[in-house]
Each structure stands twice: as structure tokens, then as C-alpha cells.
Amino acid sequence: MVYGKEHKKVLQSIMHEGAMDENRGKELISKLFGHTNTVQVLGEINAKLVPLHMIIKHINCEVTGQLYWVWTSTMQDKVASFHPEFSQAELALLRNIFSEIVTSNNGHASSTWCLNLCSSLNQKLTKANAQEFLHEMVNRKWLFCKDGKYYMGVRSIVELLQYFKDTYQENLQTCILCKQILFYAKKCDQCHTMTHVYCLKNYAMTRGNSECPNCHYSLSQHDHSSNDINSAMDIDKSDSEIDEVTEPSHKRSKRRH
Known part of the structure; x- marks a missing residue:
């Protein structure tokens, strides 16, 4: 099939959402193409993205198993970068949460730990602002939240994998x-x-x-x-609520900064 406006609409929708639930993607493709052959449609879109060093990848949410389509670059940087709309304090909070998730024994960071962390950042962040920021990170699929715990979001797994490999290789x-x-x-x-x-x-x-x-x-x-x-x-159920966030756990391996 010739690459047309229907393909562009699918791509634009995925780009807009960052990570699209496959069920929603199937509905969109069915509406635009009259079938649900997602492999064919995404393959045709990816063929056009190759020269641009971009790709649509399939990734499962590690907690729910739900499949998502994530639009990402094939040339990842070693440094985690985000849109400049976020403050340095917010990004510092996010990087610390990533560190806690990767180096923990249970693959998540408790909401209590995340909020307590605000007072120890070099650039202070109020708990109210932190909650709003984390809510936005969950909406954008950078994090996943369930039962007061934050897990790695599908976009982080896809788009920041090289950063995690270079920064936390011994923990992965x-x-x-x-x-x-x-x-x-x-x-x-x-x-x-x-x-x-x-x-x-x-x-x-x-x-x-x-x-x-x-x-x-x-x-x-x-x-x-x-x-x-x-x-x-x-899972290792050592999920204690941590109040003192400035001291590293003795159970963690050393990581490169």
C-alpha cells in the first residue's frame, strides 16, 4: 500500500501521545484503514522513519503487561534529557527516582520516599509541586504508578535505555x-x-x-x-517506607555517574 495521509495520522497520534495503548492504536488503524493489520501499517510507517533515525517500538508495561507503541529515536544519547518546560529541581527529582527504581531490590520507589526526597534536593521543590510533576510524568508514560508506588514507565524503558545502560550497568x-x-x-x-x-x-x-x-x-x-x-x-518484599533519603542503601552496587 502507498504511504498516505492515513499513515501520517497514525504517526501523528503516536507522536502526540508519546506512548499509545495498542488497543487504542488498533481502533485508530481500523477506522483509517478498514482492517487491524497493525504489523503491516507500523512496518510501512517505520520504513519511512528509518532515514530520520526514528522508529515506533512495541513495549509492554512491566506491571500490567499492556502493550504500547512508543515513538523514539534510534540514536539514543547517554544523558537523560527532557523538555525544557520542566525545572531543574523537577528533573533532579526524576533522576533520583530513576536511580531508586534501578538500584532497589523491588523495582519501584514509594511515593513517600519520592516526596521526602524534595527537601534534600539542591534546588528545593515543594511536595505539592512534586506531586503535580509526578502526576504529569505518569500521564506522559515516563513513570507508572500503582498502590502508592512508582515504577519505570514504558517511555523511559524505550527512550532512556542507553542512559540506564551507561549509568547503572552493574545494577541492570x-x-x-x-x-x-x-x-x-x-x-x-x-x-x-x-x-x-x-x-x-x-x-x-x-x-x-x-x-x-x-x-x-x-x-x-x-x-x-x-x-x-x-x-x-x-518479588523481594522489602518495601519499607524510607524517610532518610540522603543515605545510600548498603545493598546497592556502586554505579557510575
Whole structure:
């Protein structure tokens, strides 16, 4: 099919949202093209983006598993950069939250920790302004929030991956199934293998049982009272609310600045 105005409308919509829910994307493509062959349409758009060093990538939310389409550059910088509309204090807060998520044992930063951090920044930020800023970061998919905890957003995973690799290489883990870097994962109690939540769910559906993809540690060995896959592959639950944010955790590896 010839690249036309329909393709441009899809691209403009993804660019506007930054990260588009695939379900919404399918509805848009169905409306514009009369079919839901998203692979074909996105492939045609990406073919036009190659000379511009841009691409639309597929990425799952690490918490919900929901698939998103993210418009991003194929030439990533080592430095995390954002729109100048944000203040230096807000960006410092965000970088510290990224650091907490990457270096923690549980893949998230508590809202209490994030707000307490405001008073220790070189450029002070009120908690009210911080809450408004974080709400905006969640809306723009740079962060994901659930139950008072902030996780890595799909846009951060795609657009800032090189920054994370260069800054936190010693802290990064890889999913045993898809071999991609992960920030939030299920951890096997037996062999400590890390797996994306959605990868593990798909693996369990394919295999017909709930077990670790690496050591095959089964659910029955771990918890006879539940058939939930989350019981066999669990997260480190050391999720204490941290008030003193200026002292680094002794559990963290050293990272390059």
C-alpha cells in the first residue's frame, strides 16, 4: 500500500501521545484503514522513519503487561534529557527516582520516599509541586504508578535505555525468557532468576504449569495454598517506607555517574 495521509495520522497520534495503548492504536488503524493489520501499517510507517533515525517500538508495561507503541529515536544519547518546560529541581527529582527504581531490590520507589526526597534536593521543590510533576510524568508514560508506588514507565524503558545502560550497568538485570533488560520482575525464590511478569504469564500458559523457566521450581514446592503464579515467582518484599533519603542503601552496587 502507498504511504498516505492515513499513515501520517497514525504517526501523528503516536507522536502526540508519546506512548499509545495498542488497543487504542488498533481502533485508530481500523477506522483509517478498514482492517487491524497493525504489523503491516507500523512496518510501512517505520520504513519511512528509518532515514530520520526514528522508529515506533512495541513495549509492554512491566506491571500490567499492556502493550504500547512508543515513538523514539534510534540514536539514543547517554544523558537523560527532557523538555525544557520542566525545572531543574523537577528533573533532579526524576533522576533520583530513576536511580531508586534501578538500584532497589523491588523495582519501584514509594511515593513517600519520592516526596521526602524534595527537601534534600539542591534546588528545593515543594511536595505539592512534586506531586503535580509526578502526576504529569505518569500521564506522559515516563513513570507508572500503582498502590502508592512508582515504577519505570514504558517511555523511559524505550527512550532512556542507553542512559540506564551507561549509568547503572552493574545494577541492570535481564529477563530469562525475552533476554531484555528489566526493572520490575518476578524473582524465583530458588535460583533468583528474574522474569518479566507478562513473560512469565505467557510461559505458564504455554507450559500449562507454574514453574521457574530456569530451575523449574514449581508452585507446589513453594505454596500449597495457592494456584497463583505470583506465589512461585515472587518479588523481594522489602518495601519499607524510607524517610532518610540522603543515605545510600548498603545493598546497592556502586554505579557510575
